[in-house]
Amino acid sequence: MGQLTVGSNPTPSAEAPGGPERAPGDAPSRRLTCGAVDDLDAMGLAIAEARLALDHGDVPVGAIALHDGEVVARAHNERELLGDPTAHAELLVVRRAAEALGRWRLDDVTVVVTLEPCTMCAGALLGARVARVVFGADDPKAGACGSLYNVFADPRLNHEIPLRARVRAAECGELLTSFFLDRRG
DSSP: OOOOOOOOOOOOOOOOOTOOOOTTTOOOOOOOSSSSOOOOHHHHHHHHHHHHGGGTTTTOOOEEEEETTEEEEEEEEHHHHTTTEEEEEHHHHHHHHHHHHTTOOOEEEEEEEEEEOOOHHHHHHHTOOSSSSEEEETTTOTTTTTOOOOGOOOOTTEEEEEEETTTTHHHHHHHHHHHHHHOOO
């Protein structure tokens, strides 16, 4: 099987990979790029978003939401910045995508995140009915998409989410490893 892609419009992005500047908690505009973004490029955008978390001492996890192959929302961890234990990148990106699309049901949205979602985030992604999740690094301590649990494939739940794991995993993992090495310095 070849590279999985989202959408089919080959139009290049209209913005720089880092995306527009915005204040913490600001919702993005409806469309942040023009044209389809494949999984590898989407993870690159999520990695760039994760790096923004470093500016305020948060664990560098980034996420983007794709609708019809275009970025409709982006977020990074903001727990330290907001003093909110639920301000994980996945929860923030789901909220922003729902706002951008004007609906809670995100059954045509792919979420791309640099770290395997935890149980809280996996539950939110299930609740939002996202169509698909792509993640980078495994999380052996809290991962709920294969490492500790596999919430997305639990037949007892009312929704299952197709998953693509370990996309650009080395890059995602290095960002996290560097962060924790620096903190333990």
